[in-house]
């Protein structure tokens with residue numbers, strides 16, 4: 061029963077994080093299009109846009125930040141695995157518990173600070189410095205979501221590691 | 237806590253968490269914030285928003301997603317492979333020829349991008365799989381990608397060179413010209429290394445004709461490969477052309493490459509929705525991985541800078557009392573050591589204005605010194621434990637390739653870079669001949 | 677250096693690189709504060725990119741990450757719009773006496789104190805830096821020649837150039853050189869002549885236009901409010917006095933350095949576009965005047981500043 065609840069929680073987190081990863085991947089072609097359009101507009105039409113510069117940077121930020129949790133799910137983040145690959149599975153779980161805790165600590169600060177910046181951005185109507193001057197608040201909301209998803213994914217992974225340490229059973233078989 | 241002790245503490249924390257196999261970016265950020273909280277208080281957390289904005293709103297870094305995406309589209313559509321198949325059709329009988337083609341392609345990519353990350357991840361996206369599929373030795377393949385991708389900052393345009401020139405008030409043009417011969421020398425040495433090492437260990441680079449699994453191509457198939465290969469080379473030439481002819485900036489031309497890759501894929505009926513979605517997915521993951529590292533590392537170095545590491549280096553530099561050439565060598569050593577915990581941009585930012593005036597006052601040419609610095613940071617980003625190029629390479633490498641494998645694969649190529657560094661130090665004309673010829 | 681020895685440990689961020697001439701003026705402001713406070717305030721100077729990026733400077737002082745800052749207000753147009761008016765809208769004066777009056781007698785100081793105060797910042801004595809000029813690849817024979825040119829110019833300067841018929845382009849600073857060389861852009865503004873020199877842009881674009889976009893640039897020195905409140909009155913006076921000394925140094929030295937930078941660029945082949953005609957000057961003034969209403973409508977502090985400016989004409 062307990063195992064089933066754990067599995068459900070994990071699968072739910074996995075699903076949500078995967079959607080964020082999907083969203084991030086849809087941004088990529090749009091981002092390329094925006095930059096290419098700016099080149100077209102400037103070179104062919106001789107009228108540079110005022111929005112492509114900031115829009116492309118926003119898309120870049122969304123893409124890069126939101127994909128973080130999904131990359132964790134895929135274990136795609138880079139680590140120095142010289143010792144890591146040599147130790148037993150259980151020791152590796154312990155290692156992960158330590159390093160994921162540090163990561164969560166960092167991400168919690170990111171979420172907290174982004175919330176502060178979001179409030180400030182609303183209070184003072186913060187914008188980008190460009191002529192287009194798009195508002196900034198949504199970037200901080202996105203950072204909170206990106207950080208939150210990342211924390212959820214790491215917490216889910218820690219749960220799975222703990223489960224293995226305690227029961228010697230793998231909670232959820234890796235799909236890929 | 238003094239800055240010296242703080243630096244040692246930070247280095248120890250890095251070693252511990254890297255040994256535990258922590259994710260590089262999050263570990264660097266986490267260490268900085270934890271140590272920062274203990275030495276500074278919660279005020280240090282305010283470094284996060286400013287660093288977030290500086291990292292994600294950098295138009296220069298935008299080259300990373302655009303070029304990786306171009307690379308992924310070329311690979312996933314099979315057009316990239318066609319380029320190498322085509323080159324193999326012509327020079328496939330030479331052992332190691334594929335690696336040589338890869339070096340050629342990397343040099344062209346190096347002439348498009350100006351930062352390490354874009355160089356390595358684009359070269360890796362396009363050229364790693366063809367080498368591995370043909371049974372090339374993994375280490376040779378990875379090493380070639382690393383060294384080839386590193387050409388991004390050695391072949392103009394190069395962002396670190398522009399930063400160096402601006403912060404020391406030197407000519408960007410001279411700097412670009414000064415790096416040309418050393419870059420060419422690097423490429424030649426790389427090719428020589430590949431040829432010689434393949435002669436000595438023939439199994440490191442199998443030839444297509446010896447491989448029974450590869451079917452001999454006839455007529456139509458041959459034509460198709462030649463056509464696709466030619467067009468993909470043309471695409472790369474077109475992207476380069478768009479930079480040189482002033483249609484787009486180096487960053488923007490990545491987007492031109494994306495559009496071109498899509499058009500080629502559609503033209504040659506290689507466009508599939510699945511391929512398109514998969515390229516986006518793969519790119520998003522690679523970009524996230526790279527950007528979380530860059531962000532975490534920036535938080536780390538910003539904290540370190542706010543605590544005054546630059547004053548420590550300045551103080552140490554001022555206290556050096558050595559013969560001139562020893563000072564130059566000392567500078568190189570300091571930068572190599574800084575490369576253990578600091579990234580390439582920060583090294584240039586910190587060391588260029590500190591070291592260059594001293595080098596000039598000792599009678600050395602600033603362009604020569606600048607090129608030495610660029611080669612030096614090229615080495616620094618490839619040396620463990622903290623080396624961005626290593627992280628990027630691991631990001632692009634197939635699953636199952638560990639960091640120790642990466643370390644071993646890059647070692648011979650780091651030695652090549654070191655050779656070039658020493659040659660340029662001994663014979664300044666390698667650097668100065670071309671700019672003096674063109675600009676005086 | 678033993679940081680704990682002083683009563684107040686400050687970090688002071690500026691926009692210039694280590695070892696640059698301007699960097700040294702900020703360094704001497706820091707030294708001045710230390711000496712005049714008899715070591716009770718210790719100031720660590722952070723140069724461009726050292727811990728805080730140029731676009732994060734205002735936020736960093738606001739949050740207390742750095743205690744004192746010398747930001748470039750165009751970078752913060754989206755956070756503190758009045759700062760862009762403070763720096764000098766296109767068409768503004770370059771007469772130090774006139775600026776002195778505007779800031780100290782006519783009431784700009786009061787408005788700016790309020791504007792910065794609303795964001796938790798203390799506004800100290802501002803200083804004057806040399807004006808913004810446009811460098812182009814082709815000679816500009818009349819203001820008409822700006823039509824259709826792609827010129828790298830952010831924010832307010834971009835709007836001004838659009839009024840002249842040019843097409844402002846957004847680019848990062850480190851791409852200006854290559855973009856001028858290859859022709860992605862036809863010209864670029866620089867934050868001043870020294871900036872043009874440091875970027876080596878004259879190697880790839882030769883012609884400087886004689887009229888500056890604004891007469892002079894006025895930049896603030898700001899301090900985090902809670903750090904300021906921790907200072908006893910006599911130390912606040914010391915810091916205030918040091919920033920006044922700094923303003924005088926900037927005025928004297930920046931003039932000198934500007935002419936040095938121009939001389940160096942001329943030696944490298946800088947040419948001046950011909951003297952603008954009266955028609956050109958009128959077009960120039962008109963392009964600038966159009967912006968005043970726009971900026972006044974955007975922000976209440978900007979409006980107060982512009983109202984004062986109008987009344988003083």
Ligand code: NA
Pocket residue numbers: 345346347348349350351387388389390391392393394
């Ligand atoms: Na390059």
Ligand code: NA
Pocket residue numbers: 575576577615616617618619620621622623624
């Ligand atoms: Na390193």
